[in-house]
Amino acid sequence: MSVNAEKLLPGLRALVARRLVERFGFKQKEVAQALGLSPSAITQYIKGGRALSQAGALNQPEVMSLVDELCEKVAARKGQLIQAEFLQLLYEASRLLQMKRPPGEGEAPSVRLEGKDQLLETLKSRLQAEQEAAEMFMGMAVHVRNDLSRLLFRQVASDSIRHADIVMAIISAVERGEEGKVDLPSVEELKRLHRYEEVAHVHSLDRVQQLFPSPIIAALLETVEADEEKHSRLLSKLIEMSSAEPRA
Template sequence: MKPEEVIPGLRALIVKDLVERHGFSRKEVAEILGITPPAVTLYLQGKRAGDVAKLLRRKGALKLVREFTDHVVERGGKISMPALYDLAFSVIPLIEHKVTMGREEESLIDLRRNEAQRLLQLLRERFEIEQKSAEKFMRIASRLRNQALRMLIRMIARDCVKHADVMMLLMSVVESGGEMRIDLPDIELLDKLLSEEKSFHVHGLNEIKKMLPHKILTLLVDCIADDEKKHERILKNLVNYARISEQRESVS
């Protein structure tokens, strides 16, 4: 599920919470969210994003929304679009997790049942850890005033969201029997991507770091460097995997 699909429903829940629980007027809520008072009315009446709001409420997202609005009320000001995206990223794993976890265990066909159940248990536990961590870091980030520090904490939160997504994918594969067809890109394309990724490393990140005025800012640049190393490692492994697969096909 994409953030753009979730945000209208989040707005509906935020509007309702600000009006009913915090006692804001419709005009005040419109100013906080950067929308018109008639739009606030439509959200309250369930005529805008009502179905998405019901889904979010049913999946347990209301607690996160209330914590979000509490922070908004506490610090004052308006709700920015990046803040809504952050909230959406926190909610999406919760929604998709509920769907994944509802599947019947009879779908475990090829893996031995006991091992598969144990693996699913471990994956679920890790999923919940990553989800809770993402929520915690998002809450912390929302309270920070310094933009650089807030971005660093949000990056950690987004990594936790990505980790939760990985756990969901692994659960899906295990529940479907452990089989997965992989269609790799052409080796030449992978080699080209790998060469381009290596070339990025020489574009002056160290020089940029030396010129920055604060250690927190250099940490942000370090994150870029770490990501580039990770991308190179992933592409190298894909190239090797593609070559091994190609050799096997030629032999057979």
């Protein structure tokens, strides 16, 4: 009998639900909110039943390690479960079961999961999460009266919008089969840009923080410095990639 990813889903939910309750001390209501399910469904997962019996095939050390890793993240975020992470767990569990399937056993459970389709599902879930985050933080920025505080929330919203654009571009590239294509300027041009970044931003903003020892100003300036460090890392990576590309 063939077992597809959809059939693994209830079993994984049951494992995550029981782990959050038994190991991390979550209440069933909190688990229901995290998984987006009704409290009665969580009760069934905890007590047993069909979903838990389906989890038997998943009760392997490698899979349980992945379940524990996800539950630790949920616990650290005080009950927030990111859907993309659960989809990744589903994919990894499916892959592990497929690898463990004895060769030649026609009746053995198998997992047939298209890697590209699963990748797209994960990306689309992340896209939705980024769009929702952008909307939430932009709404918060509207209600904050202080301009500096408003900037912090707007920056998070802008980052989420940018992240959504990146994920959307990756989705488009994957759907077209162009995710491996690279089109970069020459190494010399990239190095010139890198030098410009280093010279233009050589002056640290530490002095500003000393003159204005405000927590909100410090937080804003830290984001500026973090962006500059990120730009430097990106340019270094692009130089490395461009150097590896064969030139005509």
